[in-house]
Amino acid sequence: MPTDSSSRPALLVSSCLLGQPVRYDGQAKAQPEPVLAMLARHFDLIPVCPESLGGLPTPRPPAEIVGGSGAHVLAGAAIVRDATGADVTQPFTAGARDALAIARQRQCKHALLKALSPSCGNREHYDGSFSGAVRPGQGVAAALLAEAGVRVWNENEIEALIRTAGVLPAAMQNP
Numbered sequence: 001m002p003t004d005s006s007s008r009p010a011l012l013v014s015s016c017l018l019g020q021p022v023r024y025d026g027q028a029k030a031q032p033e034p035v036l037a038m039l040a041r042h043f044d045l046i047p048v049c050p051e052s053l054g055g056l057p058t059p060r061p062p063a064e065i066v067g068g069s070g071a072h073v074l075a076g077a078a079i080v081r082d083a084t085g086a087d088v089t090q091p092f093t094a095g096a097r098d099a100l101a102i103a104r105q106r107q108c109k110h111a112l113l114k115a116l117s118p119s120c121g122n123r124e125h126y127d128g129s130f131s132g133a134v135r136p137g138q139g140v141a142a143a144l145l146a147e148a149g150v151r152v153w154n155e156n157e158i159e160a161l162i163r164t165a166g167v168l169p170a171a172m173q174n175p
């Protein structure tokens with residue numbers, strides 16, 4: 001099992017999943033310590049918070065994609081609005097681009113991002129009504145990373161990530 005960072009594949013990770021208090025409410029969504037330790041054994045963890053990279057403060061009003069998903073935002077066909085009504089599309093797209101630049105610089109083939117976030121969600125996100133309803137689709141950063149060929153997983157898919165990334169010894173790949 002490789003132990004030094006140079007021999008482990010780089011994994012882009014939502015900072016909040018690693019325990020950094022960068023969410024809109026000033027909190028984190030840290031994964032359990034054994035999970036974090038296991039990830040650190042397999043990967044060189046590269047924390048990113050696209051919304052912070054885009055210049056948004058913490059805490060900040062919650063935001064949701066209105067009129068589509070992340071790919072629509074990137075194409076100029078949907079916007080991101082916060083709960084005060086402010087259009088925060090620009091910092092969301094800027095942060096997504098910065099996250100992709102880091103992924104490219106560190107040669108990340110995989111990313112582990114926070115589910116449901118308007119930036120990081122990889123399968124669903126809140127639907128823009130601020131009612132708690134979700135819709136299928138990726139957040140802005142997740143969409144840009146996926147477009148660039150980075151495979152994006154969420155915190156409920158860590159086992160599949162580890163198997164797919166090929167970081168297990170061969171004997172454990174297909175039990």
Ligand code: SF4
Binds near residue numbers: 015016022024051
């Ligand atoms: Fe976590 Fe992503 Fe939201 Fe930052 S933008 S707080 S990393 S879910």
